[in-house]
Amino acid sequence: MEKLLDNQVALITGASSGIGYGVAQALAQAGAAVVLNYHSNAEAAEKLAEEIERAGGFALAVKADVSDPAQVDSMFDACRKRFDTVDIVVANSGLQKDSAFAEMTLEDWQKVLSTNLTGQFLTTQAAVKEFRRRGPRAVSKALGKIICMSSVHEVIPWAGHVNYAASKGGIQMFMKSLAQEVAPERIRVNSIAPGAIRTPINKDAWGTQEALDKLLKLIPYGRVGEAEDIGQAAVWLASDQSDYVVGTTLFVDGGMTLYPGFADNG
Numbered sequence: 001m002e003k004l005l006d007n008q009v010a011l012i013t014g015a016s017s018g019i020g021y022g023v024a025q026a027l028a029q030a031g032a033a034v035v036l037n038y039h040s041n042a043e044a045a046e047k048l049a050e051e052i053e054r055a056g057g058f059a060l061a062v063k064a065d066v067s068d069p070a071q072v073d074s075m076f077d078a079c080r081k082r083f084d085t086v087d088i089v090v091a092n093s094g095l096q097k098d099s100a101f102a103e104m105t106l107e108d109w110q111k112v113l114s115t116n117l118t119g120q121f122l123t124t125q126a127a128v129k130e131f132r133r134r135g136p137r138a139v140s141k142a143l144g145k146i147i148c149m150s151s152v153h154e155v156i157p158w159a160g161h162v163n164y165a166a167s168k169g170g171i172q173m174f175m176k177s178l179a180q181e182v183a184p185e186r187i188r189v190n191s192i193a194p195g196a197i198r199t200p201i202n203k204d205a206w207g208t209q210e211a212l213d214k215l216l217k218l219i220p221y222g223r224v225g226e227a228e229d230i231g232q233a234a235v236w237l238a239s240d241q242s243d244y245v246v247g248t249t250l251f252v253d254g255g256m257t258l259y260p261g262f263a264d265n266g
């Protein structure tokens with residue numbers, strides 16, 4: 001049976017855990033060959049690659065720090081070497097270094113910005129260059145598709161996390177400006193803004209019953225999200241089914257951005 005992403009190649013950064021892992025699984029199930037970038041957990045990335053190949057798919061695990069231009073270049077070289085090119089790039093890597101504003105170190109500010117914002121700049125710049133180099137392919141209506149992993153914190157302020165919120169607020173205008181610039185070449189750039197998804201990055205927010213109850217008050221839909229929820233959104237945004245969707249942030253958040261605190265008139 002024909003699948004939505006048959007004969008396409010997808011690169012997912014930060015694919016050894018959490019959302020990246022779920023997105024990679026979903027894209028592979030939709031027929032794409034996947035390049036699984038990891039930063040440090042080679043074992044998890046290799047295990048996922050084996051799992052995908054055992055199920056009849058194609059996968060390659062590649063180590064790279066997305067904040068390092070030379071490593072991003074080598075990651076794209078590895079992509080070309082194994083699969084000739086790439087059609088879909090999901091710039092997903094990200095981290096948090098939380099602290100009260102006055103105590104936040106310059107190091108923690110720069111670490112978050114260099115991974116979450118500069119990392120997406122370097123990854124998507126290499127993607128645009130690769131799409132242009134190889135030209136159109138019959139596998140998709142677009143020349144290439146880019147998905148930036150944003151967050152509800154591209155619009156919801158977050159005390160105690162100014163570095164993270166600044167990086168995701170930055171992604172909002174980064175994505176839109178890039179989408180505007182490359183849309184005439186039929187490169188589609190969009191974001192996914194997840195709400196609370198059960199992954200290692202936010203274990204403190206769902207790891208105990210008390211924390212979970214508090215978190216659920218912020219989610220009108222009444223459940224924490226799973227990586228699979230984001231994976232399914234990514235499949236759609238990467239496929240021709242969303243061919244007219246350009247420069248949009250798709251919120252996948254169980255209604256978190258509906259300001260549930262105002263549900264009873266505040």
Ligand code: NAD
Nearest residue numbers: 014017018019039065066092093094151194196197199201
């Ligand atoms: P996670 O910690 O499981 O995954 C983050 C991944 O990024 C890890 O695999 C990590 O190795 C990788 N990474 C970190 N620094 C890197 C670097 N320099 N180079 C390459 N890879 C690097 O957390 P997650 O929740 O899966 O987060 C994935 C993305 O989703 C992040 O951008 C995060 O901001 C975003 N997000 C998550 C949530 C959530 O609720 N979990 C909500 C909104 C947005």
